Amino acid sequence: MRVAYYKGCLAALSAKELDSSTKALAPRLGLELVELESVTCCGAGDIHEAEPDYYLHLNARILAYAEATGADTLMTVCNVCTLNLRQANFQLQKDEDLRARVSANLEAVGVPPYSGGVEVKHLLWLIAEGEGYEKLKQAAHKGLKGLRIAPFYGCQILRPSKLLGFEDPDRPWSLEAIIEACGGEAVDYPAKIKCCGFPIIQAREETALGELLQPIEQAMEAGADAMVTPCPLCHLSLDAWQQKLEASTGRAFQMPILHLSQLIGVAAGLEDSELKFKRHVVPVTPVLEKLEA
Amino acid sequence: MTEAAVHIEPATMLVRLKIWRFNAQTGEKELRDYEIDAPEWACLLDVLDLIKDKVDGTLAYRKSCRMMICGSCGMRMDGKAVLACKERMKPIVDSGHVPVISAMGNLPIVKDLVVDMGPFWNKIKAVKPWLDPGYDEVAERERVVSQQQMNVIHKEALCIMCGCCVSECNSMESDPDFLGPAALAKGMRFVGDARDHDDIGRLNSYNEEHGIWDCTRCYFCNERCPKGVDPRDAIAKLGAESIKQGIDHDMGAKHANWFVTSAKTTGWLRETELVPKTQGVVSAIKQTKFALKLFRHGKVPLPFPPHVAEEVQESRALFDLVKQQGRDGALGIVQGERGLARIDQDAPEGSSGGWGSRDQADITPGKRPTRGKGGEA
Incomplete structure (x- = not known):
């Protein structure tokens, strides 16, 4: 399947390990990635809040360049990109007047117009069912030796379900299906669908850490060896801010956090240079040692 | 003979619920099971009314209009905040699922399903x-x-x-x-x-x-x-x-x-400039130790080039x-x-109005869950 690949800001910068593992994994999952080069940030909800009309145009521009590749699917690897692009896409696809105005503006600055022919899908959705899932099972030949993995969905891949709609936002199943296909054991806990606090981690750190505590604490209590998330913002919060959570609560968590593509990558036998675990703040070594034992 | 003389009993169903009972004075909490016959058209609020009328008069909940406009009957079903008068019970009963009813979150509980809205x-x-x-002063003409x-x-x-x-x-x-x-x-x-x-x-x-x-x-x-x-x-x-x-x-x-x-x-x-631009330079300097640790793991990309x-x-x-x-x-x-x-408007005909229902089947990896019989929440 040929898809336009939009990696977003984090995979391009602070979460390069997400980009490298996604690219290494894609051919084994039957995905041909056409990387979008001349695109920008989706605005991450911030431009939607600060300059909403600009947000719509920036996302229309990304969608237009995706459409120009000839692919009918724009693949994302971030919850926030997924929601922002899908929201803009619905606004444009279902309102011809709005689309005409935005397309005219795009053309005025030299961008191809957007006709509404692209669907935005997260990598998770492409491999949780159907052909992608069958390919995943073949790719994950090394398995995870029953490793106990806590799925953490985060918010903007589930809610609002009107705009996301892949699965029941209160009882999602896709990460669990993937963990099990890779030979791991999915650990269940209530906060797997809640917020990691990242959007306000700079402006309201204390409130954000209060949110971050729930999933990490519950995953630990459920006996997880590691957590996996489809969102690099959740990853940054869970991994990089975990030390601040340890400092503020006086507790030791040391919970390794994996990107979705890394979890599958481990089961598929990707190289260290593709998985790049050294870029994590919380060491992943205990997980890797368990697998080698 | 007129048609009005024909009386048809509505079809009934056996509804099973678990309700979190709570007494704020004693702090006692208990998850209690209930079973009641209800008409097939019953919503959650109708079922609670029947329980209170026929099974347990001490059950406390708020209600008024029964038609989704007064906003009184907010409560949780399987951990999800709903209006009791909006939730039809038939699909849940058909799925075999026994929902758990509890008070709303983020507000103190007064008794059972009643929260303090203060x-x-x-x-x-x-x-x-x-x-x-x-x-x-009111203007001479109405404002349109x-x-x-x-x-x-x-x-x-x-x-x-x-x-x-x-x-x-x-x-x-x-x-x-x-x-x-x-x-x-x-x-x-x-x-x-x-x-x-x-x-x-x-x-x-x-x-x-x-x-x-x-x-x-x-x-x-x-x-x-x-x-x-x-x-x-x-x-x-x-x-x-x-x-x-x-x-x-x-x-x-x-x-x-x-x-x-x-x-x-x-x-x-x-990204690197986001902290000083958000929190100011002084705050950013106070965070130097944290930033350096992130830097060592490549989490703080250099702004140049x-x-x-x-x-x-x-x-x-x-x-x-x-x-x-x-x-x-x-x-x-x-x-x-x-x-x-x-x-x-574009949702397919006969769809239940989106996700969020609790009548989901047990998960088979790689296959979409059907909307059939579900497990316990």
Whole structure:
């Protein structure tokens, strides 16, 4: 399947390990990635809040360049990109007047117009069912030796379900299906669908850490060896801010956090240079040692 | 013989529920099982009425209109805030699932399913929930407000103040003083009202410490609202109006503005500069130790040379172009609502109105769960 690949800001910068593992994994999952080069940030909800009309145009521009590749699917690897692009896409696809105005503006600055022919899908959705899932099972030949993995969905891949709609936002199943296909054991806990606090981690750190505590604490209590998330913002919060959570609560968590593509990558036998675990703040070594034992 | 003489008994079903009983005076909590015959058309509220009437008169819950407009019967079913009068029980009974009923979250429980709405009303009062027309004397002629002007707040005006959004607000769980989705949606209902003359005063007040920038964008409020208010979108509209009016002193607003600057200059988010641009240089220096640790793991990319998107001049030109077209502020969000409203209309016939039902089957990896028989929550 040929898809336009939009990696977003984090995979391009602070979460390069997400980009490298996604690219290494894609051919084994039957995905041909056409990387979008001349695109920008989706605005991450911030431009939607600060300059909403600009947000719509920036996302229309990304969608237009995706459409120009000839692919009918724009693949994302971030919850926030997924929601922002899908929201803009619905606004444009279902309102011809709005689309005409935005397309005219795009053309005025030299961008191809957007006709509404692209669907935005997260990598998770492409491999949780159907052909992608069958390919995943073949790719994950090394398995995870029953490793106990806590799925953490985060918010903007589930809610609002009107705009996301892949699965029941209160009882999602896709990460669990993937963990099990890779030979791991999915650990269940209530906060797997809640917020990691990242959007306000700079402006309201204390409130954000209060949110971050729930999933990490519950995953630990459920006996997880590691957590996996489809969102690099959740990853940054869970991994990089975990030390601040340890400092503020006086507790030791040391919970390794994996990107979705890394979890599958481990089961598929990707190289260290593709998985790049050294870029994590919380060491992943205990997980890797368990697998080698 | 007239048709009216024929009496048909409605078909009934056996409904099973678990209800969290709670006594605030003694602190006693108990999950109790109930079973009752109910008509097939019964909603959750009908079933509770039957239980109270025939099984256990001590069960406490609030109700009034029974038709989704008074906002009294907010409670949780399987951990999800709902209006009891809106939830049909037949599909749940057919699936074999036994739902767990409990009181709403983020509010103190008085008894069983009744919560103390005091903190909720205090926050509503704090946003000045009345129209301030800016004059004392009534004008000689009535003021006509156009449909276009009312469209700006048509969603916010639908709120019935049931508290379902507040129940699940993730930020409020962590900061109980957060004004929260219901109060802020009410605030937008007046900021966006063409007849109100205190939008600046309101925006300044909503920009205070526990105001709009506390929202963590978890979207639980949009998901739970039984009336389609979409409180998160209302909060975004307040943010957009604040920034349009130059009310951008909060770190949340500075954070949002930095994304706009990044998109215009390099295209991608300039992550490394985000902390000083949001929190100020002094705060950023205090965080040096934390930043250095992140730097060692490549989490703080060097700002030089900047990571610049190809053809970034297009995104700069787009910014200048849209700024001339005057759809800033809340209008930029309102303009998208027409398209989004059509998503519901396009839903396939016979669909249950979206996800969120509890009658889901056990999961078979690699296959979509069917909407059949489900397991216990």
